[in-house]
Amino acid sequence: MSTQRPENVPAIEDWSRLLDGKVAVVTGGGEGIGGAIARLFAQHGAALEIAEIDPERAGRVVSDVEAAGGTARAHVLDVREAADVGRLAAAVLETHGGIDVLVNNVGDYRPLAPFRSSTPETWDAMYRINFHHVLLVTHAFLEPMIERGGGSIVNLHSVEGMRGYPAEPVYGAMKAAVAQFTTCLAVAHGRHGIRVNGIGTDLCQTPQVDYISGWEEHEDLWTSWAPVGRLGWPEEQARVALFLASDLSSYVTGHNVPVDGGTRAGGGWFWSPAARRFVNRPTEL
Numbered sequence: 001m002s003t004q005r006p007e008n009v010p011a012i013e014d015w016s017r018l019l020d021g022k023v024a025v026v027t028g029g030g031e032g033i034g035g036a037i038a039r040l041f042a043q044h045g046a047a048l049e050i051a052e053i054d055p056e057r058a059g060r061v062v063s064d065v066e067a068a069g070g071t072a073r074a075h076v077l078d079v080r081e082a083a084d085v086g087r088l089a090a091a092v093l094e095t096h097g098g099i100d101v102l103v104n105n106v107g108d109y110r111p112l113a114p115f116r117s118s119t120p121e122t123w124d125a126m127y128r129i130n131f132h133h134v135l136l137v138t139h140a141f142l143e144p145m146i147e148r149g150g151g152s153i154v155n156l157h158s159v160e161g162m163r164g165y166p167a168e169p170v171y172g173a174m175k176a177a178v179a180q181f182t183t184c185l186a187v188a189h190g191r192h193g194i195r196v197n198g199i200g201t202d203l204c205q206t207p208q209v210d211y212i213s214g215w216e217e218h219e220d221l222w223t224s225w226a227p228v229g230r231l232g233w234p235e236e237q238a239r240v241a242l243f244l245a246s247d248l249s250s251y252v253t254g255h256n257v258p259v260d261g262g263t264r265a266g267g268g269w270f271w272s273p274a275a276r277r278f279v280n281r282p283t284e285l
């Protein structure tokens with residue numbers, strides 16, 4: 001009976017080791033949000049496989065994880081390249097015989113080109129760095145995940161895929177594609193035990209998106225910038241990724257969670273320090 005508690009409701013034995021014994025692949029796991037995810041997952045017992053284009057970042061995250069008593073291996077490669085992804089999958093599957101968690105984290109808004117001055121070449125580049133590799137890497141690991149009886153896929157996209165992004169509509173569209181792919185794949189493979197969820201990031205301080213340099217004198221703007229009134233940090237993205245990757249979210253699939261300090265929820269409402277209330281128009285109310 002579908003209403004009877006099934007025997008396979010996952011029990012959480014150790015809340016401090018939520019990924020114990022799990023094999024986790026993190027793309028772009030050397031720095032920024034991916035780096036924070038890699039470090040947190042390793043702390044929670046995952047055997048980490050990091051796909052990273054920058055050898056220095058790759059080396060650093062592996063040393064950090066090992067110094068903290070965790071297990072990690074880095075593969076220096078470009079996830080946009082099918083041959084590189086093929087090598088990654090072969091190495092992971094040969095070593096572990098399978099995969100439990102996949103985090104598709106690589107993405108970039110640069111070079112930022114307003115649509116009027118964009119070209120077919122810039123559209124293609126946006127596609128390759130934000131969406132194509134999500135398909136490549138997911139495709140490479142989906143079958144092994146099915147064979148293992150299940151797993152969790154977490155896709156980092158952006159709040160710009162969940163609202164209108166005027167600065168770079170093509171980037172926004174690619175992130176929306178990742179979010180919709182997340183939802184569709186979840187429905188397609190739920191019965192294989194695979195959960196697929198996404199994170200719509202915003203306002204997170206990383207090497208790619210620097211909200212501090214050049215803005216030091218405008219610290220006070222944060223109260224009107226984000227509903228939570230402050231900048232966000234990679235560890236805060238990583239905690240949501242841990243929730244989605246682990247059995248904490250065993251009945252959650254097909255969703256895209258904005259981890260954005262409330263910017264999506266706030267829509268066009270801004271805190272006015274002068275009026276000491278929320279306003280929805282550019283005026284000194």
Ligand SMILES: NC(=O)c1ccc[n+]([C@@H]2O[C@H](COP(=O)([O-])OP(=O)(O)OC[C@H]3O[C@@H](n4cnc5c(N)ncnc54)[C@H](O)[C@@H]3O)[C@@H](O)[C@H]2O)c1
Nearest residue numbers: 028030031032033053078079106107158203204206207208
């Ligand atoms: N930081 C934010 O506020 C923010 C906002 C919206 C969306 N995002 C999304 O979150 C994800 C992570 O962003 P971030 O700010 O941590 O980025 P980041 O550029 O700081 O870090 C990305 C990591 O991926 C690696 N990488 C880049 N291209 C690669 C490739 N082709 N193959 C393998 N590795 C590659 C980089 O070397 C780096 O270690 C991205 O998808 C980004 O679009 C971030």
